[in-house]
Amino acid sequence: MGLEPPEKKTGRILLIACGALAREILDIKAANGLDHLDLTCLPAKLHLYPDQITEQVEIAVQRHSATYDQIYVVYADCGTGGLLEAKCRDLGVEMIPGPHCYSFFEGNDRFEKITEAGEITAFYLTDFLVKQFDAFVWRPMGLDQNPELRGMIFGNYTTLVYQSQIEDPALMDKARDCAARMGLAFEHRHTGYGDLEASLKHWSASSFG
Structure with a gap:
């Protein structure tokens, strides 16, 4: 059958x-x-x-x-x-x-304009990536074992841009901590779901x- x-x-x-x-x-x-x-x-x-x-x-x-x-x-x-x-x-x-998702959260049209205006040295995090920073950024790049590589890996970046989907003070604090760990300036933009x-x-x- x-x-x-x-x-x-x-x-x-x-x-x-x-x-x-x-x-x-x-x-x-x-x-x-x-x-x-x-x-x-x-x-x-x-x-x-x-x-x-x-x-x-x-x-x-x-x-x-x-x-x-x-x-x-x-x-x-x-x-x-x-x-x-x-x-x-x-x-x-x-x-x-x-x-990528950073673009559609921002809004593709707006993201394209921002990029054309010169925002090419930004490292982006979403809510998910802030929550999972160690699992998706820090450890895969080997920085948990070799923190001295930070400057080489992030040397071309100047700013961490946190694109928040929800408003959560705890996530904001964690995103600021991520920027500090990476040695980057911090910028927050609340994009919602774009x-x-x-x-x-x-x-x-x-x-x-």
Whole structure:
């Protein structure tokens, strides 16, 4: 006896997302009543291995394509050099435009203008990266074992820009501490969810509106 085909999830949308965006996506869903959006996340640590992102997204899309009529990929390019965009186009799924999450949190248009104006020596942290600074920045760069490498690694940066999605004094204090540990000036910009929220609302409306 053959396997039963997967049950279709009619009227629902699947988001295949970077694990670093899970908390933000859940908050956006709750705030906007987007209960018909289902979420599955790939490991956040793929950001440390961007050459693996495209393949893992493809596997996830193929795994769920028989269940969902609408699938969206909640990644920007994220260091894939255009490969993820090309793959999503081949798979017939849409992804968030922009070079990385720092850009779409800021708003891609605004981020492009800031970059063109000369903000090229900034190191960016989001809420997630502030919370996971040691796991995603300090230890992968070997600074827990070799703190003397700090100047060599961050020598081309002048400022740590903390893009906050929520207002949390404890995260603000931790972000300032991250800047001090890196030997960088500190700047805070409250971006909220930027183009991430706009994309989720647009996908929801265009799919079933």
